[in-house]
Amino acid sequence: xxxxxxxxxxxxxxxxxxxxxxxxxxxxxxxxxxxxxxxxxxxxxxxxxxxxxxxxxxxxxxxxxxxxxxxxxxxxxxxxxxxxxxxxxxxxxxxxxxxxxxxxxxxxxxxxxxxxxxxxxxxxxxxxxxxxxxxxxxxxxxxxxxxx
Amino acid sequence: xxxxxxxxxxxxxxxxxxxxxxxxxxxxxxxxxxxxxxxxxxxxxxxxxxxxxxxxxxxxxxxxxxxxxxxxxxxxxxxxxxxxxxxxxxxxxxxxxxxxxxxxxxxxxxxxxxxxxxxxxxxxxxxxxxxxxxxxxxxxxxxxxxxxxxxxxxxxxxxxxxxxxxxxxxxxxxxxxxxxxxxxxxxxxxxxxxxxxxxxxxxxxxxxxxxxxxxxxxxxxxxxxxxxxxxxxxxxxxxxxxxxxxxxxxxxxxxxxxxxxxxxxxxxxxxxxxxxxxxxxxxxxxxxxxxxxxxxxxxxxxxxxxxxxxxxxxxxxxxxxxxxxxxxxxxxxxxxxxxxxxxxxxxxxxxxx
Amino acid sequence: xxxxxxxxxxxxxxxxxxxxxxxxxxxxxxxxxxxxxxxxxxxxxxxxxxxxxxxxxxxxxxxxxxxxxxxxxxxxxxxxxxxxxxxxxxxxxxxxxxxxxxxxxxxxxxxxxxxxxxxxxxxxxxxxxxxxxxxxxxxxxxxxxxxxxxxxxxxxxxxxxxxxxxxxxxxxxxxxxxxxxxxxxxxxxxxxxxxxxxxxxxxxxxxxxxxxxxxxxxxxxxxxxxxxxxxxxxxxxxxxxxxxxxxxxxxxxxxxxxxxxxxxxxxxxxxxxxxxxxxxxxxxxxxxxxxxxxxxxxxxxxxxxxxxxxxxxxxxxxxxxxxxxxxxxxxxxxxxxxxxxxxxxxxxxxxxxxxxxxxxxxxxxxxxxxxxxxxxxxxxxxxxxxxxxxxxxxxxxxxxxxxxxx
Ligand SMILES: Cc1cc2nc3c(=O)[nH]c(=O)nc-3n(C[C@H](O)[C@H](O)[C@H](O)COP(=O)(O)O)c2cc1C
Ligand code: SF4
Ligand code: SF4
Ligand code: SF4
Ligand code: SF4
Ligand code: FES
Ligand code: FES
Numbered sequence: 001x002x003x004x005x006x007x008x009x010x011x012x013x014x015x016x017x018x019x020x021x022x023x024x025x026x027x028x029x030x031x032x033x034x035x036x037x038x039x040x041x042x043x044x045x046x047x048x049x050x051x052x053x054x055x056x057x058x059x060x061x062x063x064x065x066x067x068x069x070x071x072x073x074x075x076x077x078x079x080x081x082x083x084x085x086x087x088x089x090x091x092x093x094x095x096x097x098x099x100x101x102x103x104x105x106x107x108x109x110x111x112x113x114x115x116x117x118x119x120x121x122x123x124x125x126x127x128x129x130x131x132x133x134x135x136x137x138x139x140x141x142x143x144x145x146x147x148x
Numbered sequence: 149x150x151x152x153x154x155x156x157x158x159x160x161x162x163x164x165x166x167x168x169x170x171x172x173x174x175x176x177x178x179x180x181x182x183x184x185x186x187x188x189x190x191x192x193x194x195x196x197x198x199x200x201x202x203x204x205x206x207x208x209x210x211x212x213x214x215x216x217x218x219x220x221x222x223x224x225x226x227x228x229x230x231x232x233x234x235x236x237x238x239x240x241x242x243x244x245x246x247x248x249x250x251x252x253x254x255x256x257x258x259x260x261x262x263x264x265x266x267x268x269x270x271x272x273x274x275x276x277x278x279x280x281x282x283x284x285x286x287x288x289x290x291x292x293x294x295x296x297x298x299x300x301x302x303x304x305x306x307x308x309x310x311x312x313x314x315x316x317x318x319x320x321x322x323x324x325x326x327x328x329x330x331x332x333x334x335x336x337x338x339x340x341x342x343x344x345x346x347x348x349x350x351x352x353x354x355x356x357x358x359x360x361x362x363x364x365x366x367x368x369x370x371x372x373x374x375x376x377x378x379x380x381x382x383x384x385x386x387x388x389x390x391x392x393x394x395x396x397x398x399x400x401x402x403x404x405x406x407x408x409x410x411x412x413x414x415x416x417x418x419x420x421x422x423x424x425x426x427x428x429x430x431x432x433x434x435x436x437x438x439x440x441x442x443x444x445x446x447x448x449x450x451x452x453x454x455x456x457x458x459x460x461x462x463x464x465x466x467x468x469x470x471x472x473x474x475x476x477x478x479x480x481x482x483x484x485x486x487x488x489x490x491x492x493x494x495x496x497x498x499x500x501x
Numbered sequence: 502x503x504x505x506x507x508x509x510x511x512x513x514x515x516x517x518x519x520x521x522x523x524x525x526x527x528x529x530x531x532x533x534x535x536x537x538x539x540x541x542x543x544x545x546x547x548x549x550x551x552x553x554x555x556x557x558x559x560x561x562x563x564x565x566x567x568x569x570x571x572x573x574x575x576x577x578x579x580x581x582x583x584x585x586x587x588x589x590x591x592x593x594x595x596x597x598x599x600x601x602x603x604x605x606x607x608x609x610x611x612x613x614x615x616x617x618x619x620x621x622x623x624x625x626x627x628x629x630x631x632x633x634x635x636x637x638x639x640x641x642x643x644x645x646x647x648x649x650x651x652x653x654x655x656x657x658x659x660x661x662x663x664x665x666x667x668x669x670x671x672x673x674x675x676x677x678x679x680x681x682x683x684x685x686x687x688x689x690x691x692x693x694x695x696x697x698x699x700x701x702x703x704x705x706x707x708x709x710x711x712x713x714x715x716x717x718x719x720x721x722x723x724x725x726x727x728x729x730x731x732x733x734x735x736x737x738x739x740x741x742x743x744x745x746x747x748x749x750x751x752x753x754x755x756x757x758x759x760x761x762x763x764x765x766x767x768x769x770x771x772x773x774x775x776x777x778x779x780x781x782x783x784x785x786x787x788x789x790x791x792x793x794x795x796x797x798x799x800x801x802x803x804x805x806x807x808x809x810x811x812x813x814x815x816x817x818x819x820x821x822x823x824x825x826x827x828x829x830x831x832x833x834x835x836x837x838x839x840x841x842x843x844x845x846x847x848x849x850x851x852x853x854x855x856x857x858x859x860x861x862x863x864x865x866x867x868x869x870x871x872x873x874x875x876x877x878x879x880x881x882x883x884x885x886x887x888x889x890x891x892x893x894x895x896x897x898x899x900x901x902x903x904x905x906x907x
Contacts, residue, residue, distance in 0.1 A: 014654070014656075015694075016674060016675040016676035016677075016694075017656075017676060018676040019656070019657065019658075019659055019673065019676055020656065020657060022659065023626070023657055023659065034328065037327075038327075044676060046676070047305075047311030047312075047314075047327075047336065048327035048335075048336075049311055049312060049313055049314040049325075049326055049327045049335065049336075050311065050314050050677075051327070052314065052316065052325070052326075052327040052328060053314035053315050053316060053678050054676065054677060054678055056316045056317045056318075057317070057318050057661065057678040057679060057835075058626070058658070058659035058660050058661050058679070059659070059660035059661065059832075060626045060627075060659040060660030061659050061660070063328070075825070075828075076588035076589070076779065076825075076829060077588055077589065077738075077775075077779055077811060077822055077825055077826055077829075078588060078589045078737040078738055078811055080822065080825045081738055081739070081813070081817060081822065113627075113660070114586070114588060114662060114829055114832060114833065115586070115587070115588035115589065115590070115779075116627040117585055117590065117591040117594050117625070117627055117628065118591065119588070119589050119590075119591060119735065119737040119743070119809075120591070120735070120737075120743050120744055120745070121743070122737065122743075126627075129626075129627070129629050189683070190837075191683035191838075191880060192837045192838045192839070192880060193838070193839050194838050194839050194840055194878045194879070194880065195839075197877075197878050205876070205877050205878070205885065206877045206878050208683065208880070211683040213685065226877060229870075229873070229874060230840075230874045230877055230878040233840075233870065233871060233874040234839050234840060234874070234878065237839060237840070237843035237844060237847065237871075238839065238843065240843065240847065241843060270867050271843070271847040271850075271867070271871070273847070273850050274850065295839075296836070296839070296842065315678065315836070317836070318661070318678070318834070318835050318836045319831060319832065319833070319834040319835065319836045319842060319845065319846070320831065320834070320836065320842050320843060320845070320846040321836070322836030322842065
């Protein structure tokens with residue numbers, strides 16, 4: 001595993017780039033660990049309270065530990081009419097978790113999202129930001145089984 | 149100079165004047181929640197909205213520069229409707245308990261609800277909960293009364309420089325917090341209480357003054373802080389001849405040194421006044437025991453000792469160590485006494501440490 | 502008229518957007534070359550007279566916006582808005598995927614006009630693959646020397662619709678919470694890091710190369726006179742053809758749905774169409790014969806917005822959809838100003854109450870009152886637009902509400 005200090009240092013030349021650093025940290029850890037947030041605040045010359053304010057503002061950033069794969073279910077209107085509600089229920093059932101929770105094996109975290117800009121193939125879910133199209137309850141188990 | 153019309157009255161103001169100031173000059177009282185003349189503008193509470201002819205939306209007076217020829221109404225039906233609804237929205241998330249609130253009588257939310265006749269909120273439904281215990285000895289943080297004006301965040305950043313708090317999360321989940329929503333004591337907070345000073349409602353209050361009297365029950369006595377030579381001005385809040393709190397004086401004419409800002413000692417440390425442990429007379433140590441003495445006796449005693457030491461061991465056997473609680477003038481006199489009358493340069497001061 | 506007109510997407514899938522050379526072969530970077538030889542004032546005037554208006558929603562004349570940038574400022578920035586958060590919209594992604602070099606060229610043209618050599622592209626966090634594509638495209642263009650001394654950096658958002666608002670976007674690039682600033686000052690005067698900054702949408706920038714190559718008059722002659730050019734639309738919902746199209750701006754909405762879209766799915770009847778994304782008004786069947794351009798849409802109380810076209814068939818439950826939309830705004834409000842932070846929250850509550858059949862006429866009155874105040878008093882466009890779907894459906898689809906209230 002890469003060291004969080006190196007990850008943050010690799011972004012330090014981007015003026016105001018703390019969000020880039022947060023992305024890079026999440027790429028590695030799937031969330032922003034506390035000590036990394038403190039370090040990022042130091043490197044980018046802002047207070048910890050400010051860094052925390054930024055990290056909690058954006059819905060793709062998390063200061064809480066998450067699973068290996070983050071499933072996001074789009075619930076914006078086009079996906080909504082295409083059956084997002086039923087698909088969400090199917091995902092919750094399949095993984096035995098509710099929105100915001102992580103499976104006990106630490107593999108999947110389930111989150112909601114607004115439109116991810118793939119509305120040509122609704123309903124859409126993303127897994128670690130990779131969009132999956134026209135997902136239905138029937139194909140769901142097969143889709144998820146690809147994530148080991 | 150530019151000319152604009154406010155509530156039918158034509159006034160002239162210098163270019164660059166904000167609509168808010170222009171309105172005030174025209175005698176219009178504009179309600180504000182997030183505006184503070186000493187802080188970065190936010191333009192966020194929208195209480196100060198006014199109507200400018202020809203514009204589709206209302207404008208926030210505090211962040212809008214006055215323009216030549218503007219025609220402004222400050223209490224038009226649209227303006228009043230907006231202010232009322234904003235107050236109703238704030239009430240819908242507010243733990244309304246004026247009967248026990250420290251800020252009853254000095255609360256902007258209360259004042260504006262009174263002014264606009266807002267008795268309750270048609271949007272009352274789910275009541276969000278933001279408050280969390282913070283066991284520090286000075287500041288009560290009751291965010292169920294917070295109206296999210298962010299003045300506390302700005303004052304902490306811009307005047308104190310502690311940057312202890314910020315807005316966490318977003319939308320209606322947004323709230324004021326320290327890093328990882330912890331306790332003030334675990335943050336960079338220095339307990340200056342500037343946030344308490346600027347809070348327009350009862351969200352941030354002094355624990356030291358809690359239950360001891362509200363603004364309309366106390367008298368204000370303008371005074372200077374005795375803790376250090378900086379000489380910050382503030383008002384002591386006095387009830388039945390007892391000091392029950394400290395209020396900042398933000399008027400720079402009255403408070404040129406600190407303009408309302410204080411440190412933890414000045415703002416929260418006034419309870420020494422009636423402390424049991426407080427010294428009320430000088431003490432002289434005899435046979436290892438301290439006994440009360442009169443000022444005359446104590447001063448004579450000290451003067452004689454000083455003379456005795458000087459005669460025996462020379463002036464450099466003596467040293468002056470003076471206190472930051474003395475004023476600059478007193479410190480000046482003290483060093484003068486030692487240099488000119490006693491004849492030593494052994495002079496030091498606790499603020500140097 | 503039922504044909505697409507492809508200008509931005511003419512070479513879609515025929516060239517690799519990451520490779521500048523391929524773009525040059527089809528006439529790319531000629532516009533920039535021309536722009537560089539022009540006097541900046543003439544260049545701004547050329548863009549202005551083309552009539553190109555912002556494709557990000559507000560429809561402001563691009564050349565006019567550039568003309569507000571102070572000439573004497575030492576540092577200025579060109580910022581491209583690729584936040585594309587409006588649900589149902591993915592046209593900026595398509596433009597990048599099909600013709601990213603045109604975007605880069607357009608930004609450099611803007612740089613030549615306002616004398617800036619630094620551009621930023623703010624790409625939404627949902628598009629990491631586009632970030633990658635753009636970085637490669639920039640590298641290729643730089644290697645070819647096509648951009649000259651104009652540099653472009655790509656920055657990523659992190660899941661906040663409000664960061665599409667230009668001042669929130671600027672805050673976000675600066676590494677802050679994405680809260681909009683009050684205006685004035687406008688970004689053209691004090692934007693990114695306090696210096697003059699032009700913010701334009703991807704599609705706006707991508708229009709520029711062809712304007713320079715073919716001349717302002719050519720562009721001004723396409724589509725609607727007051728909002729000329731083409732527009733990329735994305736069709737979603739109950740359509741037979743859920744994809745993107747590029748059409749001249751005088752294209753009729755009915756034709757978008759029935760000709761390009763092949764009509765309503767399953768041969769059903771149309772109930773409503775929402776144009777411009779989730780903040781747009783719901784348009785009833787009776788207004789379908791309206792051209793899609795900015796002003797025509799405005800005239801029927803709707804907005805072209807991002808160019809998303811969301812089709813709802815006769816079986817759709819309008820109240821349920823609006824209820825969902827109200828949750829979008831609740832989730833996306835930045836929380837800075839009172840009318841929107843609290844208003845979007847209460848709108849969602851009331852819409853859910855109506856949707857669950859527990860509301861009365863009083864609730865409708867309350868939500869309309871709240872809507873009015875949000876529109877008038879919110880700080881930014883998010884809070885001002887959030888009530889539009891609610892108001893427009895209460896107006897045009899009153900019986901859908903009547904059916905649900907007690
Ligand atoms: C809430 C909100 C979201 C917005 N989202 C976008 C967006 O995703 N993309 C965009 O180009 N403009 C968006 N805008 C408009 C921008 O503020 C700005 O007007 C635009 O980027 C200017 O570019 P243009 O003149 O080329 O259209 C949004 C505005 C608001 C109020
Ligand atoms: S903060 Fe103001 S409105 Fe709220 S309980 Fe206290 S006095 Fe009443
Ligand atoms: S007491 Fe002072 S340092 Fe602490 S949060 Fe308040 S303003 Fe900041
Ligand atoms: S705690 Fe007080 S000062 Fe701080 S945001 Fe809330 S109401 Fe404003
Ligand atoms: S209108 Fe909404 S999004 Fe815009 S500043 Fe206000 S709270 Fe933020
Ligand atoms: S609405 Fe779900 S991807 Fe756009
Ligand atoms: S006082 Fe003007 S917006 Fe708050």
